[in-house]
Amino acid sequence: MPKIFGDIKNDYKQVPLGVKLIIFVIFLRTMGWGFADPFFSIYLYQFKNDYTVIGLFSGLLSLSALISIIPLLRLGDKMKEKIIISDGQLLYLFVIAGYVISGIFKNIPLLILTLLFNGIAQTFVVVGTEMYIEKYGAPGKARPFALYIAMDYLGWTLGMLIAAFTVRYYGLNYMFLFILPSIVSSFFILPRVSEKGIRSLFAGFRHYFHSSKDVLRVIRDFKDLNSKMLFFLVIAFFDGVVYMFSYIFIPLLGLSVNMSLSSVAILMAVMYFPFVLSFFFTEAFEKSSKMDIISIGLFIGAVSFTLLYFIVDKYGILILAATISLSMAIVRPLYSGAITRLSRPSMVGEMTGINSLVQRIGRVLGPVLTGVVADHYGLPTSFLMIAVIAFGLGSIALILRGYDYFISPNYLPNPQTQN
Numbered sequence: 001m002p003k004i005f006g007d008i009k010n011d012y013k014q015v016p017l018g019v020k021l022i023i024f025v026i027f028l029r030t031m032g033w034g035f036a037d038p039f040f041s042i043y044l045y046q047f048k049n050d051y052t053v054i055g056l057f058s059g060l061l062s063l064s065a066l067i068s069i070i071p072l073l074r075l076g077d078k079m080k081e082k083i084i085i086s087d088g089q090l091l092y093l094f095v096i097a098g099y100v101i102s103g104i105f106k107n108i109p110l111l112i113l114t115l116l117f118n119g120i121a122q123t124f125v126v127v128g129t130e131m132y133i134e135k136y137g138a139p140g141k142a143r144p145f146a147l148y149i150a151m152d153y154l155g156w157t158l159g160m161l162i163a164a165f166t167v168r169y170y171g172l173n174y175m176f177l178f179i180l181p182s183i184v185s186s187f188f189i190l191p192r193v194s195e196k197g198i199r200s201l202f203a204g205f206r207h208y209f210h211s212s213k214d215v216l217r218v219i220r221d222f223k224d225l226n227s228k229m230l231f232f233l234v235i236a237f238f239d240g241v242v243y244m245f246s247y248i249f250i251p252l253l254g255l256s257v258n259m260s261l262s263s264v265a266i267l268m269a270v271m272y273f274p275f276v277l278s279f280f281f282t283e284a285f286e287k288s289s290k291m292d293i294i295s296i297g298l299f300i301g302a303v304s305f306t307l308l309y310f311i312v313d314k315y316g317i318l319i320l321a322a323t324i325s326l327s328m329a330i331v332r333p334l335y336s337g338a339i340t341r342l343s344r345p346s347m348v349g350e351m352t353g354i355n356s357l358v359q360r361i362g363r364v365l366g367p368v369l370t371g372v373v374a375d376h377y378g379l380p381t382s383f384l385m386i387a388v389i390a391f392g393l394g395s396i397a398l399i400l401r402g403y404d405y406f407i408s409p410n411y412l413p414n415p416q417t418q419n
Contacts, residue, residue, distance in 0.1 A: 015144055018193045022132050023148050025085065025189050027155040029125065034159015035166075035178035036099075037051065038268035041248045041365025042255060043172045047108055051252075051379070054412050057115060058248050062240075062363035064119030071356045072127050081132035081257075082190045088124025089183045095121055096176045105172035127356045132193075134340050134352045145340075146282035146333040153275030153329075160272065164265035166304060225354075228403055229342050232395075233358045234334045235294070238393055239335075241361025241370075242301065242328055245386060257314050267314075271321035274329040282333045290334050291401045297334075298394030301327030305387035308381045318323050327390070339408040356419035 027210040036043075044054045072084065098114030101107065131142050159178070167175065225233070250271060254264045285293045304323040311320065338356065343351040 003233075009067050010106040010308065015147060016136055017135055019133055019144055021189055021193050022085070022129055023151045025186045026125075026129055026148065026351060028185055029089075029179075031154030031159040032062045032155075032179035034156045034161075034264075034269075035163045036175040037156065037210065037247070038160050038251060038265040039167065039175060039261060041251050042261070042264070043175075044248075045252065045255075046103070046172065047106060047111060051371040051374040052368075053371075054248060054252075055109070055367040057372075058367040059060060059364045060112060060116040061119045061122075061368070062244060062360050064116040065123045066119075066357060066360040066364055068079055068120040068123040068126060069126045069353055069360060072123070072273030072353050081128040081249050083136070084124050084131075086187065086190050088121045088128065089186045091121035091124065092179065092183055096179055097147075098338070099176045100173055122354070123360075126370050127353055131352045140411045145336050146278040149278040149329070149333060150276050150280075152158065153272045153278075156272045157269045157276060160265045160386075161268035164262045164269065167265060180347035181210070208363075226342075228407075229339065229351075231400060231403070232338045232342075233355065234329065235335045235393060235397075236339070236355050236358045237362040238389060239328055239353065240334060240359035240387065241363075241366035241389075242324070243359070244363040244366045245370050245382070246321070246324060249370065249374070249379060249382065250317070253308075253317060256379070257312060262316065266405050267318055267321060270318055271325045274322060275332075278329050278333050281330050285330075285334075289401060289404050290338065290407055291404050294331050294334055295394040295397035297330035298390045298397060299327075300330070302387045302394060303388035305383045305390060308383040312380070313327075338403075341407050346350060 024401065026056070041054060041058075044057050047057075048054065085304040095114055095118045098110055098117065102114055129148070130145075133148050163178075168178075207218055251264050251268060254267050259267065301324055304320045308317070308320050308324075309318070339355050370385070373382045373385060
């Protein structure tokens, strides 16, 4: 065990300064959002107490995020990622104002517009961050991405824990104001990040994404992906389903068993905490079969969702929410690293975008479909449905153990076969 912590320390030292600064910006961002995210679905519940409608609201956010990824697939290898991140942070200023005003006046049209802008801002910040890390953080290795996930969720966890004890003083409509300090601080930190690329997002659109050929190029690249890459993208899709489903419906499940807002915040903090350990998991499983670990993670998720079908008390929900996140905290760095390792160097940015695109398709369809199922058959049935899918993917991962060869650090993709 001490050796693992020594390895973690050495790996952290090897992460470039630019990557650390970008990750710190994300840490501040998620800490601010930690004041709002535990209660976001409850905030939406104020407008319409219907699972299907809440799923549609969430799906709108994810849909705009999905659409805004498409141009970034072509721009990712040419733009300065810090410019993409900065533009996303600027857009968040309008998002915060939209949520506060629509919450106070219960204005659904403004809420819908805000959700759409939120999706675009989220895409710019998250995809810009992941593209930078994949380019400059030892491409093909899972450790820099695991550090990003760990700090990302550490920010959320800390914000949620503070929110648990403070939400009673400001309520749901003003919780979004706590995101402002992280946005302002990012404008001072990001200029210190050095990188090559176009300095203006609009210039990038004008020079590299100005005709239907660019869209067709993205579609062609997607169609030419080989079966190994497609398998990991299927897991990315499922990750998106689980992420958005848990984000929306776990707090509502807590509310249904009479949890207070403070208890819901603690529930979400506990649920997000396993992602803080992503860097540790990546190091601990370095010499293990990646496909075996992916299947174990998926099986943990399958068992957890199955038990949520039967267990409806607050302590059971607390424990199982944590094990659900544990499953994806194990799986996410591994499949993300595999996608990068199977990509041509010239397509790392585009493949990172495609990974995010597929995740967001899952985030669009997940809450909508599960919301319909929850309204017709009850929320526990939605948990059981996801458990079956997780078990199926885990079984396929076991069958495809031969993929370990292709995602090992010594394997380099063949430019003739990987398009």
